[in-house]
Amino acid sequence: MNVLIILIPVSVALGALGLAACIWTLRHGQYEDLEGDAARVLLDKPPPDGEEGDAPKGGV
Amino acid sequence: MTAACPACVVAPDAPRLAAEAAGEVVHLSLPGIHCAACIAGVEQVLGALPSVRAARVNLGRRRARVVLAPGAELAPALSALEAAGYDARELDEAALEPGDPAARMILARIAVAGFAMMNVMALSVAVWSGADDATRALFHWAAAAIALPALAFAAVPFFTSAWSALRARRLNMDVPIALAIALAGASSLIETIRDAGADTWFDAALSLTFFLLAGRYLDQRARATARSAAAELTALELPRATRLDDDRPVRVAVAELMPGDRIALAAGARAPVDGIAEGPARLDRSALTGEADPARIAPGDLVCAGEAVLDAPLILRATARAEDSTLRRLAALVEIAETGRHRYQGWADWAARLYAPLVHGLSAVAFLAWWAATGSVGTAIAVATAVLIITCPCALGLAVPAVTASMTGRLFRAGVLLKSATALERLAEVDTILLDKTGTLTSGRLTTPDLDPAAASVALALARGSDHPVSRAAAAALAGHAPAPLTALREVPSEGMHGLWDGAPVFLGRGPQGTELRLPDRTLPLDMREELRPGAVEAVAALTAQGHVIHLVTGDHARRAAALAARLGLEEVHAGVAPEQKAALVAELSRQGARVLMVGDGINDAAALATAHASLAPATALDAARVAADGVLLAPDLRALPETLATARCAARRIRQNLAIAAAYNLVAIPVALAGLAGPLAAAIAMSTSSVSVVLNAVRR
Numbered sequence: 030m031n032v033l034i035i036l037i038p039v040s041v042a043l044g045a046l047g048l049a050a051c052i053w054t055l056r057h058g059q060y061e062d063l064e065g066d067a068a069r070v071l072l073d074k075p076p077p078d079g080e081e082g083d084a085p086k087g088g089v
Numbered sequence: 090m091t092a093a094c095p096a097c098v099v100a101p102d103a104p105r106l107a108a109e110a111a112g113e114v115v116h117l118s119l120p121g122i123h124c125a126a127c128i129a130g131v132e133q134v135l136g137a138l139p140s141v142r143a144a145r146v147n148l149g150r151r152r153a154r155v156v157l158a159p160g161a162e163l164a165p166a167l168s169a170l171e172a173a174g175y176d177a178r179e180l181d182e183a184a185l186e187p188g189d190p191a192a193r194m195i196l197a198r199i200a201v202a203g204f205a206m207m208n209v210m211a212l213s214v215a216v217w218s219g220a221d222d223a224t225r226a227l228f229h230w231a232a233a234a235i236a237l238p239a240l241a242f243a244a245v246p247f248f249t250s251a252w253s254a255l256r257a258r259r260l261n262m263d264v265p266i267a268l269a270i271a272l273a274g275a276s277s278l279i280e281t282i283r284d285a286g287a288d289t290w291f292d293a294a295l296s297l298t299f300f301l302l303a304g305r306y307l308d309q310r311a312r313a314t315a316r317s318a319a320a321e322l323t324a325l326e327l328p329r330a331t332r333l334d335d336d337r338p339v340r341v342a343v344a345e346l347m348p349g350d351r352i353a354l355a356a357g358a359r360a361p362v363d364g365i366a367e368g369p370a371r372l373d374r375s376a377l378t379g380e381a382d383p384a385r386i387a388p389g390d391l392v393c394a395g396e397a398v399l400d401a402p403l404i405l406r407a408t409a410r411a412e413d414s415t416l417r418r419l420a421a422l423v424e425i426a427e428t429g430r431h432r433y434q435g436w437a438d439w440a441a442r443l444y445a446p447l448v449h450g451l452s453a454v455a456f457l458a459w460w461a462a463t464g465s466v467g468t469a470i471a472v473a474t475a476v477l478i479i480t481c482p483c484a485l486g487l488a489v490p491a492v493t494a495s496m497t498g499r500l501f502r503a504g505v506l507l508k509s510a511t512a513l514e515r516l517a518e519v520d521t522i523l524l525d526k527t528g529t530l531t532s533g534r535l536t537t538p539d540l541d542p543a544a545a546s547v548a549l550a551l552a553r554g555s556d557h558p559v560s561r562a563a564a565a566a567l568a569g570h571a572p573a574p575l576t577a578l579r580e581v582p583s584e585g586m587h588g589l590w591d592g593a594p595v596f597l598g599r600g601p602q603g604t605e606l607r608l609p610d611r612t613l614p615l616d617m618r619e620e621l622r623p624g625a626v627e628a629v630a631a632l633t634a635q636g637h638v639i640h641l642v643t644g645d646h647a648r649r650a651a652a653l654a655a656r657l658g659l660e661e662v663h664a665g666v667a668p669e670q671k672a673a674l675v676a677e678l679s680r681q682g683a684r685v686l687m688v689g690d691g692i693n694d695a696a697a698l699a700t701a702h703a704s705l706a707p708a709t710a711l712d713a714a715r716v717a718a719d720g721v722l723l724a725p726d727l728r729a730l731p732e733t734l735a736t737a738r739c740a741a742r743r744i745r746q747n748l749a750i751a752a753a754y755n756l757v758a759i760p761v762a763l764a765g766l767a768g769p770l771a772a773a774i775a776m777s778t779s780s781v782s783v784v785l786n787a788v789r790r
Contacts, residue, residue: 033224037231041208048204055196065148068125 120723205239488747491787504724517741525689526643631731
């Protein structure tokens with residue numbers, strides 16, 4: 030059962046990694062507009078504030 | 090934006106920050122947006138304007154954040170959005186709250202509790218499946234090392250809430266929760282140190298914390314949404330006015346206006362404060378009185394805040410500050426009337442009040458009985474802990490917030506904002522509906538029947554020749570046509586307008602059956618009808634089908650009310666009702682046992698809105714009406730009304746089902762726990778299944 034000495038820390042570390050990722054998303058405001066972000070993947074053009082590079086100023 | 094500067098490509102946030110540094114940030118309310126195409130549409134419309142530096146839509150909040158170019162006005166952006174078919178209104182920055190830090194903190198606690206719960210559960214599986222001696226001790230120690238710090242962080246909200254309740258010598262829902270978590274953690278730690286092979290409860294304490302935090306988060310979010318709805322409504326109020334300083338127009342906040350200031354009102358604008366008109370004007374007083382016909386005033390007449398100036402600009406000399414104006418005084422009255430409603434007790438309060446003493450009593454009885462029976466304090470504490478954990482209100486804490494969150498979300502997507510936490514439950518009990526006429530069922534505008542182009546152009550030319558309210562309304566309704574060339578126009582008082590069209594006589598005015606248009610070859614009736622809001626007919630039909638009794642109540646005169654009631658198929662009509670009488674009518678119906686829903690938009694409805702069991706106002710309503718109402722219909726379509734009531738009834742049903750499910754689980758679990766048969770495994774299973782089943786029941790369609 031000595032393998033547990035390694036396995037328990039490994040499993041806890043993997044869980045902690047997920048926790049860290051979760052906290053990271055929280056700090057970067059990824060829960061501010063869930064509905065909007067879900068819809069945005071369908072868009073071809075990035076928003077016209079230049080947030081994702083050189084968005085052309087599209088007409089209507 | 091261009092990517093000419095290489096640094097911008099490297100640091101994608103740089104152009105945005107630079108743009109924001111230069112311009113003014115405004116927030117828009119966009120009640121109509123609902124999909125990806127709307128996001129793209131709004132952002133492209135705004136992005137194409139030279140006055141807009143940046144724009145980002147938040148679909149969840151139905152808002153857009155717009156950065157204007159320095160010195161640019163917002164008006165072109167609003168009209169561009171309107172032209173593209175998006176309803177947009179400016180929000181008052183000062184009244185909006187920034188993001189919700191409390192909700193984010195709870196999410197962080199949920200994440201920690203969830204992480205610890207999964208790991209400790211994995212360790213517990215090993216213990217349940219028969220690990221012993223050193224292995225079991227190792228698992229217990231590892232579990233303690235994860236659980237205790239996690240609990241110390243994640244369960245803080247329960248400890249602080251329980252502590253403040255105990256200090257005030259009260260019991261709340263959090264006292265048994267905090268007690269259960271603390272007892273479970275402490276007794277498990279003692280077991281781990283003694284290594285006597287008894288049960289540990291780390292996983293139970295963590296999953297208890299996790300599920301309850303989830304319920305608390307939903308509750309918090311529902312409250313935050315309600316609060317931000319209220320803030321958004323405040324922010325929708327006209328925040329600025331144009332003041333004339335030595336004939337130079339200056340935009341100032343309404344709060345800065347002082348008596349004696351001269352205020353320029355554009356055609357269609359509402360008076361921000363009470364004042365004296367400097368010229369003649371026609372006023373739309375429907376928001377204050379409910380009367381659809383415009384009122385004519387002479388120079389020196391009083392204009393009340395909230396009245397709108399029609400068709401010509403007016404200069405107003407202020408006689409009161411904004412907070413002393415008629416509108417505010419009425420709003421203050423509404424607040425007083427509203428306090429009565431806060432006494433309503435929701436289902437959650439009712440369950441909590443019943444629950445806390447019951448749980449304490451049960452575990453105290455369990456402790457004393459087992460102590461007396463076995464003489465062992467340790468066993469007695471273990472059983473009492475099991476009772477506390479098993480009965481702990483995981484399902485109960487989730488049952489109400491899960492339903493409320495899912496249903497208010499559904500309503501928000503349908504264009505209905507609820508700002509009171511108990512509004513959903515009160516809406517579910519409604520059986521009688523009072524509908525205001527002007528501004529609620531009708532858009533407040535008059536329309537003419539359909540006319541062919543020739544008739545329309547003659548009617549327009551005749552209507553423009555007169556100052557009579559009906560002529561004015563007809564001219565406004567026909568504004569899209571070109572006026573026909575008429576000669577010899579003359580107005581005969583109390584009869585109408587005569588003229589010559591290609592030498593033949595034409596007439597617009599009073600005929601035997603009401604207003605008519607006489608052309609050389611025919612005579613057309615020209616009944617001015619009030620324009621119904623979209624969906625009004627369907628909404629009334631659907632509400633009747635749901636079994637509601639509908640009353641039409643208006644300050645307008647009886648003839649017009651009766652005409653509208655006939656079009657909608659309404660039987661109960663109260664016309665010429667003064668504001669106090671509306672509230673009295675609501676009170677009278679309530680005395681007869683009816684649960685009244687008031688729907689209205691004017692100042693004259695505000696008292697009735699506050700008196701009614703539940704109330705809704707359209708988004709176009711005046712401030713006082715929106716303040717008094719429990720919720721606001723953001724979409725112009727009235728079909729949202731029956732949908733709201735149906736959703737509210739569904740919510741009430743689900744809440745009752747969920748409370749029943751939670752009670753059923755407890756009914757089975759409590760005897761088992763009292764008998765000392767409930768181990769950590771049973772607790773884990775009971776807790777998860779009951780919580781998951783109430784959440785599933787809440788979110789199913």
